[in-house]
Amino acid sequence: MTTPGPRLEEITPADLDAALGIRVRPDQEHAVAPVVKSLAEAYVHHGVTWHPGPDGPERFYLGLGFCPNGETSGGETVGVLELDGDPAGAPR
Template sequence: MRLVEITPDNVLEACALRVRPGQEGFVAPVARSPAEAYASPDVARPRLVYDGDRLVAFVRGFFGVRFDPDDPRDRPRSGPWRPAVSAGHQGRGYGRFAVGAVCEEVRRRGGSRVTVSWKPGGHGPEGFSTGLGFRPTGGVSGDQVVAELDLGPAAQVQCP
């Protein structure tokens, strides 16, 4: 498995990535994420996950983002945003690899905590995220549950 930047050569393939039926309401289409990321290149890095020559997943890392700048309690956060594994490749470790790569990038940038959020529901990513060790903070972002994973040296759970 390897991470690859989105380029003119693979952008159409990236935009064609689809999750399983029933999951569409829990993650934005992959085409939306690179467009948003390239509008804010200082805080978001979209990447594709390939297994050999096959595109199997997408992940967008965000770094040092304050979601509510008007709230003095809102600290900068980093983590994976909108990971999506293609319908035919789920359950094979590609999502874990993608999230793990973002965690490593957060560590390289000096971070010790990774944040994710999800929309609650039966076909959503809650089970995947909690299975990796993310724990709800009790906070919400819009209609999404906010969860975190401690990456510090004393962490009980290591990032995937």
């Protein structure tokens, strides 16, 4: 059996609780923000943030199509992703 690769899914009211229940392994907690923080940042920045550096998740996010938009938040890089034909980083 093959494990599927990472993918992005829209969070809806119907699956919000399930999304908030997602956890990473304890050895990954230093590198991954809790889902609730990531959802809040995505709402505010129309994207994601990540810690820069060789051990950070930048390569992962770039591989999903996120692009740094030149902003930082709390010392983290802000990356945006074009969805549904909207320009990346467009205000909501």
